Amino acid sequence: MKFISIALKDLKELIRDKRGLIFILFFPLLLIVVFGFAFGGMGQSNQQYNLAIVNYDEPATLPTSNETINYGNNLTQLLKDVTYQGNSSMHMFNVTIMSESEADILLKNRKIDALLIIPANFSRSVVALIKNTIQTTTNPLSQVNTSTVTSTLIIRGDTGYINFGVSQGILVGLLSEYQDQIITSTQNAVKGTPGASSAQYISYDVQPMAGTKNFTNFDFLAPGIMVFAILMLATTVAANLTREVEQGTLDRLKLSKMTGFDLLFGGMLPWSLIVVAQVLILFIVAVAVGFHWQGGINSIVLAIFAGIIGGIASIALGMIIAAFAQNDRQASNLGILVTVPISFIVGAFFQLPNLQVWGFQFNDFLPWTHTLNALRATLIYGGGWDAISYQLAASALLTVILFIIGLILFSKSRLSVDN
Amino acid sequence: MEMTDYIIETQNITKKFDDFKAVDGLSLQVKKGEVFGFLGPNGAGKTTSIKMMVGLLKPTKGQVRIDGQDMRKLDKGIIGVCPQELVLWDNLTCAESLKLMGDMYQVPKAITQERVEKLLGDLFLTDKADTLVKNLSGGMKRRLNLALGLVHQPEIVVLDEPSEGLDPQSRRVLWEYIRKLRDDEGKTVILTTHLMDEADRLSDRVAIIDHGKLLRLDTPENLKKEIGEGDIIEITLSDSRKIPEVTETLQEIEDVLSVFEEDGKVNLRGLNALSKLPQILENLEKKGINVVDISMRHNTLEDVFIYLTGTRLRE
Ligand SMILES: Nc1ncnc2c1ncn2[C@@H]1O[C@H](COP(=O)(O)OP(=O)(O)O)[C@@H](O)[C@H]1O
Ligand SMILES: [Mg+2]
Numbered sequence: 001m002k003f004i005s006i007a008l009k010d011l012k013e014l015i016r017d018k019r020g021l022i023f024i025l026f027f028p029l030l031l032i033v034v035f036g037f038a039f040g041g042m043g044q045s046n047q048q049y050n051l052a053i054v055n056y057d058e059p060a061t062l063p064t065s066n067e068t069i070n071y072g073n074n075l076t077q078l079l080k081d082v083t084y085q086g087n088s089s090m091h092m093f094n095v096t097i098m099s100e101s102e103a104d105i106l107l108k109n110r111k112i113d114a115l116l117i118i119p120a121n122f123s124r125s126v127v128a129l130i131k132n133t134i135q136t137t138t139n140p141l142s143q144v145n146t147s148t149v150t151s152t153l154i155i156r157g158d159t160g161y162i163n164f165g166v167s168q169g170i171l172v173g174l175l176s177e178y179q180d181q182i183i184t185s186t187q188n189a190v191k192g193t194p195g196a197s198s199a200q201y202i203s204y205d206v207q208p209m210a211g212t213k214n215f216t217n218f219d220f221l222a223p224g225i226m227v228f229a230i231l232m233l234a235t236t237v238a239a240n241l242t243r244e245v246e247q248g249t250l251d252r253l254k255l256s257k258m259t260g261f262d263l264l265f266g267g268m269l270p271w272s273l274i275v276v277a278q279v280l281i282l283f284i285v286a287v288a289v290g291f292h293w294q295g296g297i298n299s300i301v302l303a304i305f306a307g308i309i310g311g312i313a314s315i316a317l318g319m320i321i322a323a324f325a326q327n328d329r330q331a332s333n334l335g336i337l338v339t340v341p342i343s344f345i346v347g348a349f350f351q352l353p354n355l356q357v358w359g360f361q362f363n364d365f366l367p368w369t370h371t372l373n374a375l376r377a378t379l380i381y382g383g384g385w386d387a388i389s390y391q392l393a394a395s396a397l398l399t400v401i402l403f404i405i406g407l408i409l410f411s412k413s414r415l416s417v418d419n
Numbered sequence: 420m421e422m423t424d425y426i427i428e429t430q431n432i433t434k435k436f437d438d439f440k441a442v443d444g445l446s447l448q449v450k451k452g453e454v455f456g457f458l459g460p461n462g463a464g465k466t467t468s469i470k471m472m473v474g475l476l477k478p479t480k481g482q483v484r485i486d487g488q489d490m491r492k493l494d495k496g497i498i499g500v501c502p503q504e505l506v507l508w509d510n511l512t513c514a515e516s517l518k519l520m521g522d523m524y525q526v527p528k529a530i531t532q533e534r535v536e537k538l539l540g541d542l543f544l545t546d547k548a549d550t551l552v553k554n555l556s557g558g559m560k561r562r563l564n565l566a567l568g569l570v571h572q573p574e575i576v577v578l579d580e581p582s583e584g585l586d587p588q589s590r591r592v593l594w595e596y597i598r599k600l601r602d603d604e605g606k607t608v609i610l611t612t613h614l615m616d617e618a619d620r621l622s623d624r625v626a627i628i629d630h631g632k633l634l635r636l637d638t639p640e641n642l643k644k645e646i647g648e649g650d651i652i653e654i655t656l657s658d659s660r661k662i663p664e665v666t667e668t669l670q671e672i673e674d675v676l677s678v679f680e681e682d683g684k685v686n687l688r689g690l691n692a693l694s695k696l697p698q699i700l701e702n703l704e705k706k707g708i709n710v711v712d713i714s715m716r717h718n719t720l721e722d723v724f725i726y727l728t729g730t731r732l733r734e
Contacts, residue, residue, distance in 0.1 A: 005522035009511065016510040016551070248506035251475055252567065256523035257495050417477045418470075 002258055006266025014240075014270050024236050028229030028278055029285045035225045036218055036289030049167040050112040051079065051093040052103040060123035063131050064189075071126040072118040075178060079116070082174065092170060107156065113163035116171060117154040125151035126182060133186040165220040165380050172294070172382075222291050223303075223375035224348035226282050227368050230310045231343055233278065235335025237271055237318025242331040245322075245414060260411030268315050268403070275311030279304050294382030302378045302385060306392055310371030313399040317342075319406030323413045346372050367402060370395035425487075426451040426575060426607050427472055432481035434467050434631075441467040443631035444481070449609060454601050456622030457611040458724070464631035465611035466503055469577055472609070473498050485575075496524050499573030501565040503580045503611075509553035513544055513563055516552060517570050524571035531570065538566040541596060558589050565593070576600055578610040582617055594621055615721040627724060634727045642723045650692040651716055652699070654685040657709035668702055681725055688722065 014021060057072025082092045096112070106112045128149040155171050157164030244250045253263065283300060293299055321338055325331035343349065346369040355362040363369045374391035377383035425448040434442040442464040449455045457465045470476035472483050474490050483490050485497065508516055514535055521531030539545045542562040547555060552563065561584055569576065578597070582590045598621070600606040612618050618625050619639045626636045635642055656662060662680045669678045675689040689695055692715065703710060 002522060005519055009519050013508065013510045248502060248504060249508055252506055253523060254475065255473065255495060255498065255500055256520065257525050258523045417474060419477050
């Protein structure tokens with residue numbers, strides 16, 4: 001297998017070129033640190049977000065007082081009243097009640113930042129929660145759950161829109177707080193803890209909440225910066241491949257029985273290891289400089305996986321660049337000339353307009369668009385495997401296509417008889 | 420002679436870079452098992468010619484046939500090349516580099532191992548087997564550069580200025596090695612050089628090229644014979660403006676085969692020139708021309724070159 005020999009050769013060369021290796025591994029690190037410090041403190045500008053609420057909730061009866069309450073309205077009121085910590089006159093949300101179809105249109109136009117849909121069984125689920133809480137508080141050994149009703153609140157929005165990123169972060173924090181508060185106030189009511197009024201299950205005083213206090217612009221930008229760092233790898237790969245042309249060793253290989261596939265696929269293997277290391281470093285550093293992500297370790301694992309596929313796409317892009325560059329320096333320049341615009345096109349830095357071509361978003365043909373979507377879905381929105389499997393498949397498929405294009409172009413321009 | 424006795428044949432190959440003809444209608448045949456020398460000054464088109472012959476460069480016109488076959492159908496294992504420049508992987512060791520080339524030519528591992536050891540031994544690199552290429556001396560790099568083209572035991576060995584940058588001792592080792600390739604292993608060797616000595620001593624036949632054109636192709640002996648056995652007398656005048664006048668005068672002398680200006684000197688070739696020396700000096704004295712220096716030597720391949728091109732080969 002000639003490609004294995006090439007892979008081993010490239011790996012040895014990569015590892016033995018210590019200075020080059022350090023640069024390759026630390027460059028993205030630098031990028032993240034810079035962006036982390038630049039944007040890490042931002043996003044606490046106490047901006048008011050436009051939130052639409054669609055309330056399908058049907059009231060339910062409380063077991064203790066036989067009172068009928070619509071918890072959907074209750075939650076809506078809470079969201080209207082929440083203010084920023086330390087600035088009680090500044091409401092977090094400008095809440096509008098509307099129909100779902102209306103809201104969808106406004107979402108598309110970015111007239112509203114997020115849509116919260118309260119399902120019909122919301123009150124019933126809250127009541128069930130209260131019942132269970134009473135039961136477990138009065139009789140902690142009881143294993144019987146009298147009733148379990150789970151309702152799912154939907155937070156909808158444009159994941160490419162930074163305001164949605166921030167508002168959903170706040171909402172997620174508020175909702176879990178809401179549930180916690182129901183439990184504690186029920187417990188207090190049952191135990192008769194002084195100071196707790198028995199009729200009031202929801203406390204309105206807003207505490208500093210994880211979602212609002214910490215979610216920064218950096219958190220929203222981090223996936224984009226990661227994709228940018230991953231894209232930059234194409235430049236390094238191109239420069240390395242071009243070096244083989246420049247120092248003439250490619251001519252030696254050309255004279256042999258080596259094929260383009262051997263050279264490029266073999267070359268891709270050690271670079272994939274670099275990608276893994278780079279992506280790991282990226283995440284570790286991002287977290288170290290204060291990146292907050294949703295979904296725990298699972299998200300990070302999925303994100304690393306997505307990053308690796310994106311990195312392999314960058315290797316393929318590097319091959320394409322190497323097919324056109326005459327020397328190291330040209331490869332670097334051309335690499336930057338290509339990767340920076342691609343970063344913008346995939347939306348790594350700015351939100352992009354919704355532009356459809358043949359039913360696809362105009363940048364869907366680039367694998368890194370899907371890498372970015374997957375990173376955002378999992379890191380910002382805590383999406384699991386289901387949420388990103390389509391994106392991963394799309395970016396993997398596009399990566400294979402890109403590799404084939406790279407193989408054809410490189411073989412044509414570098415491995416055929418010179419003119 | 421049968422077609423198959425030629426292992427390489429170029430048919431009127433021409434290479435143009437933009438409007439510049441680096442190689443101009445080169446037609447020649449290389450015989451199986453010979454050492455074939457390309458002799459010409461820097462920029463003559465030697466490298467360009469052999470690049471076309473090994474299939475690295477496409478001729479603008481004409482074609483190359485190897486073993487009677489079109490280049491495109493070539494079995495790549497048949498040719499081994501030692502490029503003019505050092506073409507090495509700095510961060511691999513000697514042994515690793517050689518094994519890589521063995522793998523690339525699909526030589527079985529065990530055979531590669533054997534070949535690598537032998538090559539390292541033959542080229543005095545055994546104790547450098549595990550040294551990174553970037554830590555080798557210039558001469559060692561040269562030898563490795565050669566070895567890399569030989570791991571797969573090619574039929575045809577193409578060496579582009581192999582002794583460039585070698586000290587005289589390494590050069591002698593190389594020459595011995597090249598002769599061994601031909602005599603013991605029956606290889607065909609094509610080498611380019613701008614060194615007369617090298618072409619003269621090593622080659623069975625020499626192609627002299629300049630400005631991309633083939634000037635002569637023959638054995639070194641025949642080439643030397645062609646311009647006459649004789650000797651060469653070089654005369655340096657105090658006033659170089661008088662050279663044309665002197666050239667004209669000396670031409671009249673009996674048995675003088677040629678007189679021309681070369682590098683500010685008068686170059687005279689003639690049979691038994693030594694006996695002509697008094698007559699020559701007398702002639703010049705009569706004309707009142709001052710001689711600064713006069714030297715005499717035997718006819719060499721370089722003289723053939725000067726005779727053909729009017730200029731000396733330069734380093
Ligand atoms: N790729 C190229 N582009 C333009 N000119 C070239 C190229 N390669 C060689 N030449 C020119 O062709 C001529 C012959 O070069 P070369 O074959 O390398 O000569 P030699 O090997 O005899 O010294 C030189 O004038 C050189 O500058
Ligand atoms: Mg040359």
